[in-house]
Amino acid sequence: MTMDASRRILDADVLIEGGRIKSVGKSERGKVGTNKATVLDCSGLVILPGLIQAHIHLCQTLFRGLADDLSLEAWLATRIWPLEAAHTEASIHASAMLGAAELLLGGTTAILDMETVHHTGAAFEALEAIGIRATAGKCLMDAPPPASPPALHEPTDKALTESVDLCARWHGAAGGRLRYCFAPRFAPSCTGPLLRAVSDLAEKAGAMIHTHAAETPLELDTVKRETGHDEIAYLDSVGISGPRAALAHCVWVDNDAIARLARQATNVVHCPSSNLKLGSGIAPIPEMLTAGCRVAIGADGAPCNNRLDAFAEMRLAALIQKPRLGPEVMPAATLLELATLGGARALGLESEIGSIEAGKCADLVVLDLAAPHAQPEEADLISRIVYSAQPADVRHVLVDGRIVVRDGVLKTADVDEVRRTANAQTKRLLSSSRAPRRH
């Protein structure tokens, strides 16, 4: 499943050299044999471009199942912010390892990640070790309390200085696999000067900007009251727009906002599970695609999903539009595009990942669709992938040509150790945070 310009589905070998795809075709098998290259036999399996999720909070993975069935505002104020504030380097590392393990095992090879305010370096260390492709950033919250919670609030200069330092340390690390993004939390918790500075700094560094936008009517009202502008227009006015920006959610966007997102080529990151679970709504994705917007998908954080599963997001993103606009909209093929090519654009890496083509990074997922739930084989292959496949169908995963999952086993970390550490750190977070324990 090449996802190349003509969307070819080939019976072919993929030759990898130096972490990149050298060729895709039928002629290489003999050549590989004589060269004593590593051969990963994918006979009868499906090779996909690695799936890309462009809105993830790895720092929240430890909070999964600790904050269910709450509104976004209550969810943030009573659970997520107190738990984020209680994070240490060790718990940030454990949270990133747990989330990245789940992502890789489920076929997600690249993410755009927003960490919390502190200890972002520890997340990068985890991402470096576990081998996922990640663009991650420290969360920025410089608006005075109560717009930002006191335990997470930082002065503008401190927030920016630390961001620049992290960018210098991590942007391009691990052979380019790790990249930095500037990550203002969302308009209501950031000052205008910070947002403008972020736009300039990202431009200078060649880095992405990763934020939330238009997730709830309350957020829109707040921005309107404080700035006099609609939120998408306001973000545009302070430079948070264009191909360098990825805006998660965009649920509450009118025609003007959609036209602006399309005109500026701003990346929209659709998070259907999160938007349902937090009661935010259903983003008008078909309308945005028709208008020419760039759209990617993402699971958001574990506590508002509660999966980090690209297959679940693809399927749900297709299903939720159909009662509103008819069953023909958002066909399966569209979702596979959002989860590959759309994700690549949202990471600013469209020339590097998102399809299986010579010259691109060898980020690949190998699916075994032999289980009963993915039969019959006569079905449309894209339908089998988008509507039926599950993380458990992922057999092998490669990032930069490195086999990070083989036969369903993570090769870059000990999953038992990841689990034990995650559970110990969660216990500590719950005892030290002021978040009320659920159950």
Add this chain to the structure above:
Amino acid sequence: MTMDASRRILDADVLIEGGRIKSVGKSERGKVGTNKATVLDCSGLVILPGLIQAHIHLCQTLFRGLADDLSLEAWLATRIWPLEAAHTEASIHASAMLGAAELLLGGTTAILDMETVHHTGAAFEALEAIGIRATAGKCLMDAPPPASPPALHEPTDKALTESVDLCARWHGAAGGRLRYCFAPRFAPSCTGPLLRAVSDLAEKAGAMIHTHAAETPLELDTVKRETGHDEIAYLDSVGISGPRAALAHCVWVDNDAIARLARQATNVVHCPSSNLKLGSGIAPIPEMLTAGCRVAIGADGAPCNNRLDAFAEMRLAALIQKPRLGPEVMPAATLLELATLGGARALGLESEIGSIEAGKCADLVVLDLAAPHAQPEEADLISRIVYSAQPADVRHVLVDGRIVVRDGVLKTADVDEVRRTANAQTKRLLSSSRAPRRH
């Protein structure tokens, strides 16, 4: 996870004798050892009542991925009905085996199934062999074409006679594990006399009635035009109501219909994936629960889902209500009730299955929640099951005390053979049906 009246979650052993639960408690371990009983070590695992899906079309499993992204009416007329008409005994058997294999591997131990018009005996033979608990029925379509497609239409007497014969043969077979249901397709494709006769015959036989209702506005309009009644009221007037009836969908029900469903204790079977994928809408399940309706869940057929996954249905049934009514509605615990106790009621088996209690059938699912996607362990256990768990987390499955899945492997059929047969039969169906091939 007992799902008993006080919803106790115990650290306990489950002792099974003669296919039934003898006791649930801590004291039996030594006793079991000396008796040389079979011990299935579930240390560190979660034992659930077997999940129940109360609306399934096993005869459509072979059609998965052959009919995507179409409206319900086009979906039926151009794909599903021609494919159903092309079925033979062999393909019905293969379709039931494939679907039941997926269901058992995913923790569904009991289903309410609607087959097609012909060859229902072959489905029962498959269900007998594979060991799932099933209440299944031949589909009834006696309204003259075009209300029924000519290839599936039957005279009223023929439809009823064959139903009675099948009921005599299969109701209570396999030690009570198999039961018959009378299954008129839906009001527009059945005559009033057939529906009245079904109500009487089901009552006499002590069998369930399984039909579709209020799935689309077009269906409601048709029933209103032809009978002068709202659909739920019409079904009630011909005796398709009460604890003996299970109505799949009920998407388009107003307050009067909801009050009637509640008053009559009619079972509503919620199929959220199907209702989204076919563009039907979102059933007002919270309103029905508030009114006191009995509600179960189901995946419907493979082509309108495309999974037969109780975990996917539980999670989605929770998520889709939240944008409409707030994130607090349909908490995880409610979904677990619908998928166990609600399903048991919809099969008329509330005294036999749906909870882990002494005297009930030993229909059990054993989950291993150790994978990264179900961490941390500190999370609410019900949240982990409803929002995070996947079919791949199912370790063991028991039906009537028989181990049908052990260590994730189906013990009652050879899955490779099930797949090969399913694929061969699908090829034949496609070549012999008049359904246009997709892709």
